Amino acid sequence: MLPIKDDNPTTITPWVTYAIIAINVVVFLGTMPLDPRAAQLVNLQYGAIPAVLFGHANLPSEFSPFPAGFGFLSIFSAMFMHGGWMHLGGNMLYLWVFGNNVEDAMGHFRFLMFYLICGVAAALGHGLLDTQSQIPMIGASGALAGVLGAYFLLYPKARILVWFFWVFIFYVPAVFVLGFWFITQVINFGSGAGGGIAWVAHIAGFIAGMALIPLFKHRNIPLWHDGSPAPAFGIYRPGRKARGPSGASNIPPWAATYEAERAAKHARMRRNRRGPWGKEGPQTDKSPWGRYQTPDAAPKPSKKPSVGVPKVVRLHPDQNNDDT
DSSP, X not given: OXXXXXXXXXXXXXXXXXXXXXXXXXXXXXXXXXXXXXXXXXXXXXXXXXXXXXXXXXXXXXXOSSOTTOGGGHHHHGGGOOSSHHHHHHHHHHHHHHHHHHHHHHOHHHHHHHXXXXXXXXXXHHHTTOTTOOOOBOOSHXXXXXXXXXXXXXXXXOEEEEEETTTEEEEEEHHHXXXXXHHHHHHHHHHXXXXXXXXXXXXXXXXXXXXXXXXXXXXXXXXXXOSSXXXXXXXXXXXXXXXXXXXXXXXXXXXXXXXXXXXXXXXXXXXXXXXXXXSSSTTOOOSGGGGGSOOOOOOOXXXXXXXXXXXXXXXXXXXXXXXX
């Protein structure tokens, strides 16, 4: 089951996802021309070796690219190395499909930190199986598994277009696609299939992603919507614009009624010149909206009191007007 795309729009441009994909491709193209012996040496130098990570062994100083005592940094360099086109293509396809929405849910910087921490958790989980192992582990699969775990909790009902058995193409809910992927990793690990694949790193990364996503996501982003009028967790942030085809709305169904009531309330306030649109008269609104209001007709200036002889009031109106 190969994912092709999802129908889940984003509100930001996922620059970190694009950068991670680009770095992985560039590193692979840089190591591809190496002969097998040189490629094996590069894997030893920059791959995550459990014995080195847990302090049971050290690379000779002439081979180690890191300063003495900093061999653990290979846990990060290993995340951007791959052993072949299929290894690279599969990981980058999954990151392309699922990474943009997870980055959208937490922002650029936090997504980068989340990705790296999931990669570290995956490498340590794999190394704990045999802390004495001197076989290097490379690949972005562990960090990618963390992204899949986060997507599993964030958007379980998103529709994923999959290529099933290389014949059928149809939409499947994300909870089924990612659940099937995780169960496959567990079954492969239990059966011992593919001895050269770090199945435990995939499992540990997926679990780390599910555990960390509540801490890294924006507070207004809900988790695992169950179909009720309100989300199971989280708060909806009004006014988020979608980045999708033809300006499609990104308002979740459970928030559509709220948005309609909010728009009607603002329309009434605008008609009645209440709230930010002012209560009465010109220049009464001091908010940022006031500058865009059409000013009413200028008020007529008040008459100034005339200056002259004051009027004489007769105390006896029955007297002759000529009497003075």
